[in-house]
Amino acid sequence: MTGTEEPRIGVFVCHCGHNIAGTVDVAKVAQTAAGLPNVVFATDEMFMCSDNGQQLIREKIKEHRLNRVVVASCSPRMHEPTFRRVCEEAGLNRYLFEQVNLREHVSWCHMREPEAATAKAIDLVRMSVARAARLETLPVKTVQVTPRTLVVGGGIAGITASLDIADRGFEVVLVERQPRLGGNLINWTHLFPTDETGAEVLEPLINRVRNHDKIKIFTDAEVVAFDGYIGNFQATVRETKTGRESHHDVGAVIVTTGFQSFKPHGYYGYKITPDILTLAELQEMPRSKELRRPSDGQLVKKLAFIGCVGSREPGVKGHEHCSRHCCSAVAKAAADLRARTEEVVILYQDVRTYGKGHEEFHRLARSRRVIYSKFPERDKPKVTLEDGRITIRWHDVLADEDLILQPDMLVLASAMVPPDTADEVAKLFSLTRSSDGFFNPEHIKLAPLTTHTAGIMIAGAAQAAKNAHEAAIDASGAAAKAVGLMARGEVEIESTVAHVNPDLCSSCHTCVTACPYHAISMDTSRTPEVALVTEAKCHGCGTCAAGCPSGAIMMRHSTTDQILAMVEAYLCPPPAAQEVRAQ
Amino acid sequence: MSSHVLQEQASAEKTWEPRIVAYCCNWCSYAGADLAGTSRIQYPTNARIIRVNCTGRISPEFILAALDLGADGVLVSGCHPGDCHYTSGNLKLRARWALMEKAIEQAGVDPRRVRLQWASASEAQIFADGVRTLIDQVKKLGPIAREWR
Numbered sequence: 081m082t083g084t085e086e087p088r089i090g091v092f093v094c095h096c097g098h099n100i101a102g103t104v105d106v107a108k109v110a111q112t113a114a115g116l117p118n119v120v121f122a123t124d125e126m127f128m129c130s131d132n133g134q135q136l137i138r139e140k141i142k143e144h145r146l147n148r149v150v151v152a153s154c155s156p157r158m159h160e161p162t163f164r165r166v167c168e169e170a171g172l173n174r175y176l177f178e179q180v181n182l183r184e185h186v187s188w189c190h191m192r193e194p195e196a197a198t199a200k201a202i203d204l205v206r207m208s209v210a211r212a213a214r215l216e217t218l219p220v221k222t223v224q225v226t227p228r229t230l231v232v233g234g235g236i237a238g239i240t241a242s243l244d245i246a247d248r249g250f251e252v253v254l255v256e257r258q259p260r261l262g263g264n265l266i267n268w269t270h271l272f273p274t275d276e277t278g279a280e281v282l283e284p285l286i287n288r289v290r291n292h293d294k295i296k297i298f299t300d301a302e303v304v305a306f307d308g309y310i311g312n313f314q315a316t317v318r319e320t321k322t323g324r325e326s327h328h329d330v331g332a333v334i335v336t337t338g339f340q341s342f343k344p345h346g347y348y349g350y351k352i353t354p355d356i357l358t359l360a361e362l363q364e365m366p367r368s369k370e371l372r373r374p375s376d377g378q379l380v381k382k383l384a385f386i387g388c389v390g391s392r393e394p395g396v397k398g399h400e401h402c403s404r405h406c407c408s409a410v411a412k413a414a415a416d417l418r419a420r421t422e423e424v425v426i427l428y429q430d431v432r433t434y435g436k437g438h439e440e441f442h443r444l445a446r447s448r449r450v451i452y453s454k455f456p457e458r459d460k461p462k463v464t465l466e467d468g469r470i471t472i473r474w475h476d477v478l479a480d481e482d483l484i485l486q487p488d489m490l491v492l493a494s495a496m497v498p499p500d501t502a503d504e505v506a507k508l509f510s511l512t513r514s515s516d517g518f519f520n521p522e523h524i525k526l527a528p529l530t531t532h533t534a535g536i537m538i539a540g541a542a543q544a545a546k547n548a549h550e551a552a553i554d555a556s557g558a559a560a561k562a563v564g565l566m567a568r569g570e571v572e573i574e575s576t577v578a579h580v581n582p583d584l585c586s587s588c589h590t591c592v593t594a595c596p597y598h599a600i601s602m603d604t605s606r607t608p609e610v611a612l613v614t615e616a617k618c619h620g621c622g623t624c625a626a627g628c629p630s631g632a633i634m635m636r637h638s639t640t641d642q643i644l645a646m647v648e649a650y651l652c653p654p655p656a657a658q659e660v661r662a663q
Numbered sequence: 664m665s666s667h668v669l670q671e672q673a674s675a676e677k678t679w680e681p682r683i684v685a686y687c688c689n690w691c692s693y694a695g696a697d698l699a700g701t702s703r704i705q706y707p708t709n710a711r712i713i714r715v716n717c718t719g720r721i722s723p724e725f726i727l728a729a730l731d732l733g734a735d736g737v738l739v740s741g742c743h744p745g746d747c748h749y750t751s752g753n754l755k756l757r758a759r760w761a762l763m764e765k766a767i768e769q770a771g772v773d774p775r776r777v778r779l780q781w782a783s784a785s786e787a788q789i790f791a792d793g794v795r796t797l798i799d800q801v802k803k804l805g806p807i808a809r810e811w812r
Binding site: 155156157181183184185186187188189190191192193196197199200203204207510512513514515520532576594596597619620621622623625626627635638640643644646647648650651652 | 680682684689693694696697698699700701703704705706708711712713714715716717719720721722724725728729732733734745746747748749750751752755756759791
């Protein structure tokens with residue numbers, strides 16, 4: 081079926097048990113639908129998504145030679161794929177299906193108004209029938225996938241992802257901005273829970289990466305140009321020292337650009353003396369049996385920590401999130417250092433040692449008589465230098481007392497924030513960023529590793545503040561996504577894309593600048609040049625079509641005609657429908 | 664006009680319910696409207712949602728055509744700025760919006776008949792409240808036929 085013949089529409093109204101039928105008069109909706117233009121069959125049924133319901137659709141497509149199917153049931157965000165598949169099974173192109181949302185948008189939100197809800201349901205069905213009559217068959221397209229993955233960032237996540245992919249026999253191009261692999265972690269000297277150094281944990285992995293014949297490593301390098309679409313990306317890598325550029329065709333990308341440790345200038349006297357430092361800076365101090373303060377090398381007798389520095393600050397852009405690793409890392413550091421000092425005090429706003437084994441560190445710290453003191457959220461500790469000594473004044477919430485401490489060293493557990501380069505990376509790979517500046521996943525719960533750009537994954541602290549353990553889990557997950565794509569060898573792409581009618585194009589370039597994906601270029605082989613859509617790069621947002629002053633751009637499956645037909649069907653119902661409604 | 668006709672007109676206006684065309688983007692506001700249903704948040708029945716991929720798809724033509732065909736109000740609901748599924752479609756719509764509001768005003772239609780709102784997939788209440796706000800606004804303005812000439 082081509083979708084160009086006279087529309088023969090079947091309308092299937094779903095009861096969804098009592099969910100829809102309890103509010104909406106579904107029989108009346110089906111009856112009304114039967115009288116609409118081009119509708120040759122209409123019925124109501126208990127559960128359209130059930131095996132029986134699906135079978136009914138397939139049978140009626142055959143029996144009535146239906147070439148359009150409208151199902152009035154739940155949200156298309158739920159069952160559109162189901163019903164599209166049913167249509168395909170009956171030989172009908174998936175794009176000739178249209179769904180009406182009678183549950184989420186009608187029965188569930190108008191439960192006390194059955195009559196008005198039924199009228200709304202009838203309107204919505206009439207609108208969808210009008211659209212259905214204008215639906216067109218679209219091809220289901222596939223593209224080949226280049227069996228090579230680009231991994232951007234060589235920290236724990238990038239290393240893990242690269243090894244996972246290479247071990248499954250696929251090629252990896254690993255690009256790291258710094259001169260060596262290992263990210264933040266390799267600089268740290270006391271990792272929890274085992275107290276190994278970052279180097280001890282990472283070196284074996286880095287050696288494996290270096291010696292893997294499937295992994296090509298570029299350190300001191302960055303991706304400077306990136307183009308293409310799922311399965312067929314082209315990346316240009318520039319080596320900073322030599323300026324040498326190389327081009328790589330890849331089928332998938334994993335972005336593992338990680339985080340940077342927030343330098344809390346303006347917080348708690350940071351840097352007014354070298355003895356006030358961040359937890360990351362403490363972590364980078366050489367391992368030693370003694371704890372000596374940076375300013376004069378004296379032994380530290382009293383040590384203090386302050387938590388949530390630059391984290392959990394409502395209203396402060398980029399600092400509203402919990403950095404998640406700090407509570408556990410502070411507990412671990414305090415428990416370790418307690419033996420080398422006379423007193424360790426942790427000033428905290430809340431303690432969230434949520435990870436596996438982390439609460440045990442918290443307990444260990446307390447059992448070693450590390451003192452925890454809670455300060456009020458709205459009245460943070462004040463840190464000054466008095467006679468050259470660090471002086472902290474705060475209010476202890478639980479004792480309800482004002483306290484003073486003069487520690488030899490103060491460690492600020494500062495936030496994990498996105499690296500300064502996050503903006504460039506976001507632009508390069510068309511990623512979006514959340515309010516805390518980390519990259520957005522495709523879906524926070526259901527698709528945390530993929531992004532809105534098909535074929536590009538994110539893993540580790542590039543996605544949100546997280547610890548190394550979580551970053552490694554992410555990396556394996558993202559690697560599995562990339563391998564899945566490469567192993568299949570081809571991938572389906574949406575046909576719901578923009579199309580330029582060259583005869584109408586006035587060469588104004590509006591669409592070229594409007595497209596967020598650089599999917600539109602000018603076809604210079606024509607005179608005058610006209611806009612041309614690279615369909616595989618088009619995501620179907622329609623921003624170009626709405627901006628085109630000549631109406632030259634058609635959005636397939638979301639044509640202006642289809643949309644305005646719905647508006648017209650709602651506001652100017654055909655006479656037949658009005659008669660039925662009047663009965 | 665006879666008093667009978669006037670009475671009929673008055674009663675028609677009493678029972679008049681505004682007709683609202685609501686364009687929602689698939690990723691944020693349509694999903695937000697879904698969540699409103701799933702959460703059983705109750706709001707007036709006047710709006711008919713039309714799903715588009717992105718608010719960036721919405722050209723001024725869609726809004727003007729709806730008003731022209733007799734919609735008493737038009738709602739456009741999309742992802743928050745900076746949170747667009749397609750990176751920046753909602754920003755393009757926002758850029759067009761100011762101009763379009765002017766055009767509506769110049770055509771003699773009260774711009775309070777159109778409403779642009781941002782509601783994410785998790786902001787069911789904000790979506791429902793937005794629908795209610797527009798309906799209340801439009802109810803104060805009365806049927807569009809009074810203005811659109």
